Amino acid sequence: MSADTPLVRLTGVGKNYGNVIALRDVDLRVDAGRVTCVLGDNGAGKSTLIKIIAGLHRHDAGSYEVEGRQVAFDSPREALDRGIATVYQDLAVVPLMPVWRNFFLGSEKRRGFGRLDVEYMRRTTKAELARMGIDLRDVDQPVGTLSGGERQCVAIARAVHFGAKVLVLDEPTAALGVKQAGVVLRYIVQAREQGLGVVFITHNPHHAYPVGDRFLILNRGRSIGHHTKDQITRDQLISLMAGGAELEQLAHELETIAAGRTAARELTEETDTKPPPP
Incomplete structure (x- = not known):
């Protein structure tokens, strides 16, 4: 793969659900070490775009390339195997389980006779969270006791640890207050600095503009704007979005x-x- 080949490229992608046109002729580019923000109001097509990138649904038109090769995923596991990790808004965590169990959920480390290697998972969880700048008091505490922002950050650190090259974040700041949203935005920048390509799905241009490098604005399943940061101001982005x-x-x-x-x-x-x- 050449240096200028994007990690993910969607060209002219479309998706229909029966007679309903969910997406039509949408382009998207995700580069390593860059944040691509996808903005749109409810019903704009953001959720459909996420499902296509994550491998949950197949596109009906256009092309989907990962590292320069066309793909058509049949499941999210196939997308994950290619380094595309999606963190959904509900996070899919088990609130009563400790942080380290949620961190390794579905990918548990085992040793002789199939026993869980608890010490390794505790140690690794704490180290990986610290590497992302997340300082938790105790990885044995239930994940449900964490704030919304902290839970988002645990999910981001988990995706990074398990080899994600592209991190797709579904409205990570939607249900958070100002302070907690700021925490999540800092960790998005941290993921970008580690060389990941980030797709930040949001309806809030005030959250997108400070961290974004490229902006795609959707309206009723169509692209109404695709700009790099030097091509658009915050006020112009807000105007397009609204x-x-x-x-x-x-x-x-x-x-x-x-x-x-x-x-x-x-x-x-x-x-x-x-x-x-x-």
Whole structure:
């Protein structure tokens, strides 16, 4: 693979569910050491795009390349074997299990007679979290006792440890407060600095712009913008994301309605104050 070959490239990708067009003619590029942000409102097609990248659904049109080779995954396991790890919003963690058990869930380390190598998994979990800059008090504490931001960061560190080259994050900051969202954004930058290609799915341009290198904006399954950071400002990104033309039209309609109400109120007041005829 040459240095300029992207880790993931989608070209003209489309997906239909019966008569419903979920995606049409969408391009996406993910490079090592770069964060690609995919923005869009509800129903924009972000979830469908995630499922295609993660191997959950096959695309109906266009091409999907991983490290320069066309692929058509039949399962998320195939995508994971090619280094594409997806961290969904619900995280798929077991709240009552300790952090280290969740870290190795499904990939447990064993030694003689099939016994779990608990000490190795504890030690490795603590070391990997520390390498990502995550300092937990105790990896034996239930993962459900962690904050939302900390749980997201454990999931990110787990994907990095198990060999992810591309990290797909599904709305990782959606249900978090300002402080916890900032924690997650810092770990996204940390993953980028370690050379991963990150796909950051979000509906919040204020979270996307500080960490993003490339931005794809979706609206009703279509791409309405694809820009690098030097091509777009934060305000332009917000305008595209919010539908600038639609907002201007709405503002004009609201001004017209307000003007009509004001005129009706003035007419009513004038009628009420007019003296009765003799």
